[in-house]
Amino acid sequence: MDIVNQLQRQFIDHSTSLHREGIVDDQFTELQKLQDENSPDFVVEVVSLFFEDSEKLLNNMARALEQAQGVDFKQVDASVHQLKGSSSSIGAMRVKNACIAFRSFCEAQNREGCLRCLQKVTHEYSLLKNKLQSLFRLEQQILAAGGSIPVAK
């Protein structure tokens, strides 16, 4: 019982800090609410898909910005737009905001600005990924210890 309580408290703390630091917003809570006994792995599935997609998109952006013969800003923008859409849909607020800033530099065709934004988006993405993976690990530990996962308010 002690272990479960401890883990549950850690889970709540972790969840709260994710929201407080603006790493995720209400959309993520909505996502968690969609999970139920019929789809117990829904959040992990959606987030895993998001990780896969995001890494592809970040690679696309990096490659497009590396082109010595001239950057195709439309292509960069298309990838940023997609990342903005998916991050918004799962509630990854800081990634989404980094994408919004990124798009202005694409529009201005400013390579230096774009490279800085790519760095920022990559940083926010890595932060999100680490934090969510920790959250999922805590969930697994709680379940393994026979406890239940505290419900998001």
Next chain:
Amino acid sequence: MVLGNGASSSSLNMKSGEDKVNSNKNLSVLVVDDDPLIRMLHDMHLKKFGLNPQVVEDGKKAVDLFRIGASFDLILMDKEMPVMNGVEATKELRDMGINSMIVGVTSRGLEIEMQDFMESGLDFCFEKPLTPDMITFLLNELNKKNDDDNND
């Protein structure tokens, strides 16, 4: 949110949870979006309301379904898609005489872009992401529409 002609945002009748799920079982929904993540999310959101959506990845697939005789009460249409985008698909469906409720769900929130999309024949246009409140609103509108159709 942008409302089309004939739409009103009158107060919603909140049915109880079970009523809600049961009365929605007769409604057919089609989700049209090129992003598998969005398709997964919208599918799950709709399932929570007792709906069992069909899901396709571009406008042409949506139009083809109607051509072979399928019909849906509600279509959730993304704007940016390959092969045939949301604007083209909506125009095509309206030209075919399709009367279903078509709702644009777009990640481009600019007023002018939503207006363009609306003009292709949408009933409503929302900015992504889809939320339970939007679904509640749409289902309410659908029930009103079906009542009207039945009274003709």
